[in-house]
């Protein structure tokens with residue numbers, strides 16, 4: 001893959017001075033995806049599943065075609081793919097439907113301090129309501145989830161394991177397949193937050209054997225407002241809907257109603273049709289390049305950048321050994337929000353703050369961090385410009401007495 005060629009597909013990057021290093025928050029969108037979304041709004045912007053006319057058939061076919069594409073993308077079955085607003089609503093669906101209806105006060109839920117708020121807060125809520133105990137995997141000294149530490153908290157009371165595949169702050173890949181195997185041995189189910197994994201690595205839900213897996217469209221070249229929950233059919237069949245209304249119902253009586261089969265009982269109202277179609281186009285784009293090529297490229301950029309950053313005085317990198325394209329760091333003595341404003345002056349977009357993952361920021365014993373995240377459209381030249389800007393920032397803050 002040639003990132004210089006790929007850059008041409010992204011209209012925002014027509015601005016040659018722009019260095020976009022915030023893909024972990026949201027990726028840029030290529031024109032192929034934008035065109036597909038435009039096509040929907042210009043040529044067949046009608047509802048799905050309802051209309052008995054040709055345009056509605058066309059929209060329905062493309063919407064359901066996208067579901068098929070996504071199911072193949074992660075090696076799931078067609079009816080195991082539920083469209084949601086994003087990873088957050090997908091993870092909430094698991095907690096609110098499975099969690100609230102299956103857990104009691106004698107049960108335990110395993111999470112970690114490495115989770116995004118979307119993975120930990122829904123289970124805090126389940127724990128508050130059901131009185132099931134929330135248990136944290138101790139992280140090792142690098143801040144990783146390890147199998148040894150996971151074994152310390154897994155026990156016969158564990159009913160749910162809710163962990164990330166890749167951390168959005170540390171960029172570590174969790175040993176998720178082994179975690180799932182161990183969890184299944186004691187009868188627990190595993191819900192995987194794959195929001196940072198789906199855009200960067202080949203996922204295979206059958207191979208890892210997860211029970212649920214969630215991700216967002218907008219982090220993988222797709223539109224905002226669309227996400228995916230994969231769930232094993234036999235679990236989804238026994239879970240109640242958490243939203244009620246149009247299109248999810250079968251027969252409606254005065255005092256009761258029945259629901260459609262999965263996945264439709266979980267998709268209430270008019271869905272994100274353009275979003276689903278756009279996500280299908282994003283998957284085509286990613287598969288064309290190959291996820292292995294993308295992750296290899298990102299790791300190369302990350303290793304190159306970290307090596308150079310370490311040569312700069314005052315730079316603290318918190319996740320040097322990460323296997324993915326995320327660098328979390330600080331300039332010693334400088335608040336990340338001051339630093340990120342400096343970088344913005346060089347037209348570099350990156351993230352500062354707690355990254356919706358306050359627990360790992362507290363674990364690092366800092367108030368906030370800076371984060372760079374690479375994707376297929378980043379180049380070594382972007383890295384060099386960023387490193388130059390880090391050097392200038394370090395000099396500048398020193399000169400003004402920070």
Ligand SMILES: Cc1ncc(COP(=O)(O)O)c(C=O)c1O
Nearest residue numbers: 086087088116118168195196216
């Ligand atoms: C690891 C992880 N999980 C979940 C989410 C939530 O995704 P969304 O905001 O698209 O719902 C994010 C977004 O940053 C994330 O990085």
